[in-house]
Amino acid sequence: MMLYQSSLALAVLLPAVACGTLGGLWWCGAQIPERAIARFAYVTYILMFAAVLVTWFGYAFVAHHPVTVPIGMWYHTRDFHFEMKLHADGISLPFLGMTALLVGVISAFSERYMHRDSGFVRFYFLLHLFAFGCMLLFSAGTFDLLAAGWELLGLTSVLLIAFFQHRSDPVNASLRVFATYRITDIGLLTALATMHHAVHSTEFEQVMPGGIAAVSGPQATVVLLLLMFAACGKSAQLPFSGWLPRAMEGPTPTSAIFYGALSVHAGVYLILRVFPLIEASVIARGVIVAIGALTAIYGTVVGRAASDVKSSIAHASMAQLGLMFIELGFGWTTLALWHACGHAAVRTLEFLRAPSALRDTSHIHSGAMGQLDATGRQYEKVLPTGVRTTLYRLAVERCYVDSVIDRFVHRPFLWLIATIVRIDHTLIGDPRDSTG
Amino acid sequence: MIAFFESFGVIVNFVILLISALVAYGMHRVSRPFVHFAMLAVLSITLLSGYETWLGHPVSLAPITQSLNMSSFHTDSLACLFQLLIIGGGWMAFSMTPERERGRAYSSTGFICMALDLLTVTINNYAVACLTWMLTSLVLATRVNQAPELKPKSRSIWAGAFVGNVALLASLALFQSGNGGAAFMALLVAVAVRAGFWPFHRSAARWSSIAPTKLLTCAGWPVAIAVLLRFGTQLDISVFTAVAPYVVGFGLAIAFLLALLAMGEPAYRRKLGLLSSSHAGLALAGVFLPNPDGIIAAILQTQTAWIAISVCQLILIVCDARAGGLDNASKNLGLSGAFPRLGVGFLVASVALIGLPGTIGFCDLDLLVHAGYTTNKWIGVLVPCALALNAMSVVKLHARIFLGPVMPGMDVIPDALPRERMPITIAIVFLLLVGLVPGKWVDTVSLIAIEHPAFHEGGHTAEPNPELH
Numbered sequence: 064m065m066l067y068q069s070s071l072a073l074a075v076l077l078p079a080v081a082c083g084t085l086g087g088l089w090w091c092g093a094q095i096p097e098r099a100i101a102r103f104a105y106v107t108y109i110l111m112f113a114a115v116l117v118t119w120f121g122y123a124f125v126a127h128h129p130v131t132v133p134i135g136m137w138y139h140t141r142d143f144h145f146e147m148k149l150h151a152d153g154i155s156l157p158f159l160g161m162t163a164l165l166v167g168v169i170s171a172f173s174e175r176y177m178h179r180d181s182g183f184v185r186f187y188f189l190l191h192l193f194a195f196g197c198m199l200l201f202s203a204g205t206f207d208l209l210a211a212g213w214e215l216l217g218l219t220s221v222l223l224i225a226f227f228q229h230r231s232d233p234v235n236a237s238l239r240v241f242a243t244y245r246i247t248d249i250g251l252l253t254a255l256a257t258m259h260h261a262v263h264s265t266e267f268e269q270v271m272p273g274g275i276a277a278v279s280g281p282q283a284t285v286v287l288l289l290l291m292f293a294a295c296g297k298s299a300q301l302p303f304s305g306w307l308p309r310a311m312e313g314p315t316p317t318s319a320i321f322y323g324a325l326s327v328h329a330g331v332y333l334i335l336r337v338f339p340l341i342e343a344s345v346i347a348r349g350v351i352v353a354i355g356a357l358t359a360i361y362g363t364v365v366g367r368a369a370s371d372v373k374s375s376i377a378h379a380s381m382a383q384l385g386l387m388f389i390e391l392g393f394g395w396t397t398l399a400l401w402h403a404c405g406h407a408a409v410r411t412l413e414f415l416r417a418p419s420a421l422r423d424t425s426h427i428h429s430g431a432m433g434q435l436d437a438t439g440r441q442y443e444k445v446l447p448t449g450v451r452t453t454l455y456r457l458a459v460e461r462c463y464v465d466s467v468i469d470r471f472v473h474r475p476f477l478w479l480i481a482t483i484v485r486i487d488h489t490l491i492g493d494p495r496d497s498t499g
Numbered sequence: 500m501i502a503f504f505e506s507f508g509v510i511v512n513f514v515i516l517l518i519s520a521l522v523a524y525g526m527h528r529v530s531r532p533f534v535h536f537a538m539l540a541v542l543s544i545t546l547l548s549g550y551e552t553w554l555g556h557p558v559s560l561a562p563i564t565q566s567l568n569m570s571s572f573h574t575d576s577l578a579c580l581f582q583l584l585i586i587g588g589g590w591m592a593f594s595m596t597p598e599r600e601r602g603r604a605y606s607s608t609g610f611i612c613m614a615l616d617l618l619t620v621t622i623n624n625y626a627v628a629c630l631t632w633m634l635t636s637l638v639l640a641t642r643v644n645q646a647p648e649l650k651p652k653s654r655s656i657w658a659g660a661f662v663g664n665v666a667l668l669a670s671l672a673l674f675q676s677g678n679g680g681a682a683f684m685a686l687l688v689a690v691a692v693r694a695g696f697w698p699f700h701r702s703a704a705r706w707s708s709i710a711p712t713k714l715l716t717c718a719g720w721p722v723a724i725a726v727l728l729r730f731g732t733q734l735d736i737s738v739f740t741a742v743a744p745y746v747v748g749f750g751l752a753i754a755f756l757l758a759l760l761a762m763g764e765p766a767y768r769r770k771l772g773l774l775s776s777s778h779a780g781l782a783l784a785g786v787f788l789p790n791p792d793g794i795i796a797a798i799l800q801t802q803t804a805w806i807a808i809s810v811c812q813l814i815l816i817v818c819d820a821r822a823g824g825l826d827n828a829s830k831n832l833g834l835s836g837a838f839p840r841l842g843v844g845f846l847v848a849s850v851a852l853i854g855l856p857g858t859i860g861f862c863d864l865d866l867l868v869h870a871g872y873t874t875n876k877w878i879g880v881l882v883p884c885a886l887a888l889n890a891m892s893v894v895k896l897h898a899r900i901f902l903g904p905v906m907p908g909m910d911v912i913p914d915a916l917p918r919e920r921m922p923i924t925i926a927i928v929f930l931l932l933v934g935l936v937p938g939k940w941v942d943t944v945s946l947i948a949i950e951h952p953a954f955h956e957g958g959h960t961a962e963p964n965p966e967l968h
Contacts, residue, residue, distance in 0.1 A: 138941040140792050143869050211856035228902040245887040256872035256879045484763035491701050
């Protein structure tokens with residue numbers, strides 16, 4: 064195995080080892096000082112970044128083709144094979160580099176931000192698990208492995224939103240996010256089954272040999288729409304966008320890394336990864352552009368009326384993600400890739416500065432010797448008052464998306480459960496009846 | 500020596516457990532070292548007797564025997580895996596029993612039921628399997644009925660045991676009279692009762708909510724799945740394949756229905772009981788899918804769901820013994836602040852149950868979706884939907900119990916004690932380790948599917964059934 068192949072495997076394994084070590088020590092009752100945890104994390108992420116750089120070097124200057132590390136069969140039956148293969152190319156390497164760099168930055172930032180928090184160990188454990196999930200997702204050479212990273216990302220996201228578990232709001236928000244993720248992950252699982260059925264493999268080279276989709280016609284459309292369904296959940300696209308502002312209940316460093324930098328871009332990565340399939344389906348391209356455009360408008364309108372800085376940034380992120388999906392729909396993959404990387408870096412900085420935003424604004428206003436208008440106010444003034452009022456109302460009500468989902472999905476679902484329980488009690492008897 | 504245990508291991512285990520039951524009955528308070536010693540002995544003998552299976556040389560499923568002799572006992576993959584499940588579950592329950600429940604009566608009943616369960620999953624004689632199954636139900640129902648605090652609540656448990664035993668008796672009588680098809684249908688009814696499928700779910704959920712800790716893992720639905728796998732096709736393979744599409748549909752419908760009922764259930768232990776039955780519905784669907792991957796997924800699903808739900812149940816019992824009145828709480832209990840390790844144990848078990856990666860649950864979900872999709876595309880879509888509903892229930896349950904503000908006075912109560920931490924650790928390590936390196940485990944389980952008569956002459960064809968599309 065070449066050095067750059069080993070370094071790719073090392074980059075993926077390092078956070079897993081860090082996570083396992085920290086979790087094992089905590090389970091055994093070891094009291095680990097904060098400084099030791101933070102230093103351990105520094106070393107892990109410096110090594111991880113170095114390993115990604117070596118892989119990048121190998122890809123760009125030595126191999127001149129995608130770096131693959133075949134690990135073997137994770138498990139297999141007569142008809143089903145779960146191939147383990149790492150793959151680094153021009154799409155995955157920017158995401159891998161970004162993961163190593165930004166998680167390292169967040170780790171350094173959190174040493175002080177989370178100082179003396181009772182959940183310090185838990186925070187770093189989940190951060191390592193998240194890094195492992197990200198590395199697995201972005202370096203996967205098969206869609207099966209990608210799905211494993213995808214699910215890990217979702218799990219850590221939910222656990223970190225509920226990080227301040229002594230308050231009920233973060234707990235409720237995490238449940239909402241979990242429900243959204245589980246529902247949309249059905250799309251990913253079904254897409255995997257479809258790929259297994261159609262191509263008998265989920266390896267990138269088998270599904271898209273030579274960059275051309277192995278499936279075409281309606282099958283390609285179905286696979287892509289299922290993947291888009293999953294991507295909409297992870298990247299907070301309509302109609303699943305409601306969870307993103309609620310996810311801001313987590314600690315600020317995790318908001319930065321999840322909802323500014325990496326997690327929300329997982330959907331963009333997924334669609335980038337299956338780009339040859341997009342080329343095979345006009346319908347899917349149309350759907351991607353439409354969803355992206357609607358989300359971009361929604362995020363822009365709602366974000367302008369957000370009452371707190373983190374929600375405002377979250378909606379801005381949503382709008383940018385919508386634009387990325389439009390770019391993907393139009394086939395501008397390189398633009399989408401750079402847009403995602405740049406956006407991740409900027410948003411991380413914005414989220415990390417968010418707690419100081421009020422002080423910063425106050426300084427800016429004092430420096431300008433008076434109250435400054437909010438950015439973009441001049442464009443708002445062009446609109447007639449009636450339109451502005453309507454838009455404001457729409458923004459405050461979040462374009463009624465949550466109300467519509469509540470009325471037509473959530474409440475009917477609760478009604479269904481209540482009805483089934485009532486019928487069951489009528490037919491079989493009430494279980495609370497003490498006799499039995 | 501290994502050859503001796505291969506031939507007589509099951510009998511030796513049966514005798515050890517019966518002696519343990521007698522000794523336990525003679526003790527005023529059953530000592531924990533004694534329990535550990537007995538369990539260790541039984542586990543070692545099980546591992547020795549099935550050593551060929553673990554080395555990858557399984558004994559294939561033999562034809563059904565009509566008389567009882569030493570060759571009637573099996574050490575094949577099916578027997579070994581389910582024996583481990585029964586012993587592991589029993590050991591975990593004994594270790595985590597709160598001090599207030601250490602009386603001798605439940606201990607001896609627990610040992611007896613474990614012995615009978617081991618016999619049921621290893622014997623290749625249908626009559627004996629039915630009899631041991633019936634006896635377990637009767638012993639448990641009688642024991643619960645004799646406990647003054649449980650008697651008023653045990654009516655549905657008695658009803659379940661009665662219906663199940665009548666179905667098994669009917670199956671046995673029909674089998675003896677040569678009507679294998681009808682015997683198979685009666686067996687399906689008995690499986691439905693044991694697994695707590697609608698309309699028998701009330702009995703299973705009641706058992707889940709009131710069972711004494713030591714008996715909680717006795718007579719579980721995995722035993723029913725094992726019996727179905729071993730005898731289902733041998734009773735009448737043509738009926739087995741003829742009813743397969745309907746049973747798959749029934750299993751999925753039950754999984755959905757019970758998942759929805761679990762979502763609407765406020766009592767925590769009953770909710771877990773309903774979730775368990777919902778997963779049993781998925782396992783049943785897997786057994787009848789016309790694809791060997793379905794059987795592999797069903798066995799993995801059975802193992803994962805049973806271990807995960809047992810861990811969750813036992814952790815709830817332990818928490819209830821410390822905090823008290825979990826079911827009557829009107830808000831989030833925040834027990835994670837006081838019992839972080841119990842909270843993590845519950846979370847890992849939940850994650851395995853809902854099929855997230857890094858746990859064996861991920862493999863069974865993947866295989867079940869694949870096997871379902873190969874049979875019929877809609878099955879491939881419905882399986883993750885049912886699991887998503889279960890996932891929401893179990894995560895909400897975790898949030899309700901372990902998240903939220905810490906209850907006053909809880910901070911002085913200790914987290915998991917060493918005797919509780921050990922079984923939780925072993926269960927978590929199993930769920931994670933087999934999930935991280937599932938190859939060997941899946942290979943062992945695959946042997947059951949490959950040898951299963953459903954995919955040989957007279958059974959399903961290995962190819963997808965076009966009629967199902």
